[in-house]
Amino acid sequence: MPTIIDTLKARGLYEDQTSPELDAVLQQPTTMYIGYDPSSSSLQAGNFVAIMAMAHFQRAGHRVIALAGGATGLIGDPSGKSAERQLLTEEEVRHNLEGIQENLSRFLDFNHPTVPARLVNNYDWFKDFTFISFLRDVGKHFRMTQMLGKESVKKRMASDESGMSFTEFCYQLLQAYDFLWLHDHEGCRLQLGGSDQWGNITAGTELVRRMRGAETFGLTIPLVCDSQGRKFGKSEGNAVYLDSKKTSYYDFYQFFLRTTDADAARYLRIFTFLPLEQIGQLEEALQAVPEKREAQRVLAEEVTRCVHGDVGLTVARRASEVLFGGALDGLSLTDLLAIFANVPSRELPHDAVVGKPVLEVAAAAGLFASKGEARRMQQQGGLNLNNQRVADAAQVFAAGDLIEGRVAVLRAGKKNFCLVKIVAT
RNA sequence: GGUGGGGUACUCAAGUGGUCAACGAGGGCAGACUGUAAAUCUGCUGGCUAACGCCUCCGAAGGUUCGAGUCCUUCCCCCACCA
Numbered sequence: 001m002p003t004i005i006d007t008l009k010a011r012g013l014y015e016d017q018t019s020p021e022l023d024a025v026l027q028q029p030t031t032m033y034i035g036y037d038p039s040s041s042s043l044q045a046g047n048f049v050a051i052m053a054m055a056h057f058q059r060a061g062h063r064v065i066a067l068a069g070g071a072t073g074l075i076g077d078p079s080g081k082s083a084e085r086q087l088l089t090e091e092e093v094r095h096n097l098e099g100i101q102e103n104l105s106r107f108l109d110f111n112h113p114t115v116p117a118r119l120v121n122n123y124d125w126f127k128d129f130t131f132i133s134f135l136r137d138v139g140k141h142f143r144m145t146q147m148l149g150k151e152s153v154k155k156r157m158a159s160d161e162s163g164m165s166f167t168e169f170c171y172q173l174l175q176a177y178d179f180l181w182l183h184d185h186e187g188c189r190l191q192l193g194g195s196d197q198w199g200n201i202t203a204g205t206e207l208v209r210r211m212r213g214a215e216t217f218g219l220t221i222p223l224v225c226d227s228q229g230r231k232f233g234k235s236e237g238n239a240v241y242l243d244s245k246k247t248s249y250y251d252f253y254q255f256f257l258r259t260t261d262a263d264a265a266r267y268l269r270i271f272t273f274l275p276l277e278q279i280g281q282l283e284e285a286l287q288a289v290p291e292k293r294e295a296q297r298v299l300a301e302e303v304t305r306c307v308h309g310d311v312g313l314t315v316a317r318r319a320s321e322v323l324f325g326g327a328l329d330g331l332s333l334t335d336l337l338a339i340f341a342n343v344p345s346r347e348l349p350h351d352a353v354v355g356k357p358v359l360e361v362a363a364a365a366g367l368f369a370s371k372g373e374a375r376r377m378q379q380q381g382g383l384n385l386n387n388q389r390v391a392d393a394a395q396v397f398a399a400g401d402l403i404e405g406r407v408a409v410l411r412a413g414k415k416n417f418c419l420v421k422i423v424a425t
Numbered sequence: 426g427g428u429g430g431g432g433u434a435c436u437c438a439a440g441u442g443g444u445c446a447a448c449g450a451g452g453g454c455a456g457a458c459u460g461u462a463a464a465u466c467u468g469c470u471g472g473c474u475a476a477c478g479c480c481u482c483c484g485a486a487g488g489u490u491c492g493a494g495u496c497c498u499u500c501c502c503c504c505a506c507c508a
Contacts, residue, residue: 163503163504163505227463228463254461257461258461258462259462260462260463261460261462261463262462262463263462264462290460290462291459291460291462292460293460293461293462296461296462320461323461324461369472370471370472370473371472371473371474372471372472372473372474373454373469373470375474376454376455376468376469376470377454377455377469379455379468379469380454380455380456380468380469381455381456381457382454382455382456383455393475394475412454412455413454413455413456414455414461415461416454
């Protein structure tokens, strides 16, 4: 019978493991955990890879624990960072944890009859830990040479401009202790993480071995990049979030729909639960008739449905059809509002819109940061009103441009839409 | 605490008295071509302005000067080594 490791490998979710014996251990249901950084109130598409790996574990009958780094988030992980990072306040972290919990609930079954997922916060076991007892009980088991030998530490020490603070240096102790705590209290034997977490994970297995004489394991998943080698999950310079308040259904769907051919099949394996045979077929279809973009479409639909449900998918799909369909003429106000419910909009008084230059309205609506930016965009032919190019810089917003006297659709470039709604003054 | 090196726009990075809203590269955005792809080509990338131009900007605050990113003083921060 294929193990969870075989599944992960086949889907491109496997990078490395600490010991070959892990394969045998995973023949039995095992408790594993993965840590999330609460530096944002919503998980990003970048966290997606880890979440999928975790979901595969749960589907394979293992017990999964999501660890929110409420305490470690107050310190900051130096791994993969070139510079010291900003510290979050305790309130910020608390707020962010709530959002993360909500995000995770869409992938993990917290009510599973036999192996319900758990969410824990390491602040709970760190908050009453005193510095002295931590040094005595935990610090004793760490050797300086090993700590200094960590890749994340070495890199920073060798850097000309960044260096590293004691606080960040201690991060690995905290993460190692997490593993120990979960081992003791939850019977956790495996930590999963991104490949940049290798050093922190081995610090944990090492600590458990020294203090408890027990063997624990680590498994890393690859850092997913696009075919250009760029880190996955950035769109127009902004991260793609799982929270629809931060990234709309529409933008979320579009992000996946715009996937490059070269990445489509790989993303399908990583980000969906579709059977590998079906993905193989989509891959062939993409070769044969690339312009149909079938693989991208399925990818966008699957992922959007998983994260935002059927409702989110419907909204995103309808908006996409309309926005890439041409003229908006036949649409009623009700339709428009429904379609654009999830697209950025701005409410403006009638007087600030009708009779004003379109450029000014576009800037006021928040489509551009300044009038100058709006002008540049217009000059380059990238400004559209109701899907019609604004060719004249001096064009004035006419009353007739308002659909049913209430809304108008502004667009910058191909894909940045903004709905202007008129409010009564 | 001492010595040396740094802090310039989204990032990297030039710039050592005027020609600097600040070279260059990357990134980003837009247009053309396409398939909402890739590649390619072109343009844009501090604010206000139709434009002339005005304003803000080079870690912070003062100062010298007709004129300062560039010189001086003090302060803050980062890095390395030493104590």
